[in-house]
Amino acid sequence: MHAIMLAAGRGIRLSNGAGHPKCLLEFGGKTLLRRHIAILESLGIERMTIVVGFKAEEIHAELAAIGAKSWIDTIHNPRFEEGAVVSLCAARDVLRSGSDILFMDADVLYDPVVLQRLIQSPHRNCLLIDRDLEPGPEPVKACLRGGQLVEFGKIVSGDFEAMGEWPGFLKLEPLMADRLAAATERFVANGRAAEPYEPAMREVFFADSTHRIGCEDITGMAWIEIDTPEDLRRAHEVVEPALHGG
Known part of the structure; x- marks a missing residue:
């Protein structure tokens, strides 16, 4: 399985892009x-590609500090x-590599069992759902009927x-990963480069009823996506202590 992690953005809502x-x-x-x-090493992931951009040199420095990892590489997104x-x-070649893909946002703090639940799911195409959903327009929502997305x-x-919140992790078989690569290319070519990636994913999820996206429930597990100063406070005060039984 090949992990793709997006770590290119500025994180403007967290630090006004200056951090x-x-x-x-x-x-x-x-x-x-x-x-x-x-966590990825402990779960047996074989390859990882990190898409970098904003202050990429700082990410490369951290990778060097962690130690040379032959299974990790980076792709620079100048846009x-x-x-x-x-x-x-920017990671479309990886999506088309013929490997099963583990897609990850980089700004998530989580209990390793969250990712383990996804990787070990019997669904080859799968996303996670947390039913403890806070209301509002920001969370990415996964909606189910009859157990189907x-x-x-x-x-x-x-x-x-x-309905539940999606934490930004997704598993795809090669066919669906290839379709996602094509969808991102269409978005960029058709003047939709300012958009997030979720609309491209949605297009792929519902294009073919024979390749459904399965769901794994992680309600009650500790995780948080860090977008705002309030998210950061909660990550330090609530989620990180919970990872140690606090």
Whole structure:
């Protein structure tokens, strides 16, 4: 399995774009990046590609400090000021590599069992869902009917029975990964480079009813995506202590 991690953005809502890459935020003396790598190693991931952009040299310095990892490489996205779909498009060759893909956002602090649940799921195409959803337009929502994914995105509508937050991790078989690569290319080519990647994913998820996206419930597990100062406070005060049984 080949992990793709997006770590190119400025994190404007967290630091007005003047800080450091969010994957270098520290918790318990370890950066998010160092934590990601340790967890991926423990779960047997064979390859990892990190898409970098904003202050990429700082990420490279952290990788050097962690120690040379022959299974990790980076791709530079010079258009990191644009939407996240451009960063995902930068990894299109990896999406087309013929490997199973583990997609990851870099700005998530989580219990390793969260990622383990996804990797070990019997669904080859799978996302995670946390039913403890805070209301509002920001969380990316996964909506289910009859246990099947029927809607996905920040703004959702329609007939569904359950809704939860998606933490930014996704597993795809090679066929679906290839389709996602093509979707990101279409978005960039058609003037939609300012958009996030979720609309491209949504297009792929619902294009073919024979290749459904499975879901694994992680409700009650400790995790947080860090976008705002309030998220950062909660990560330090609530989520990180929970990872140690606090």
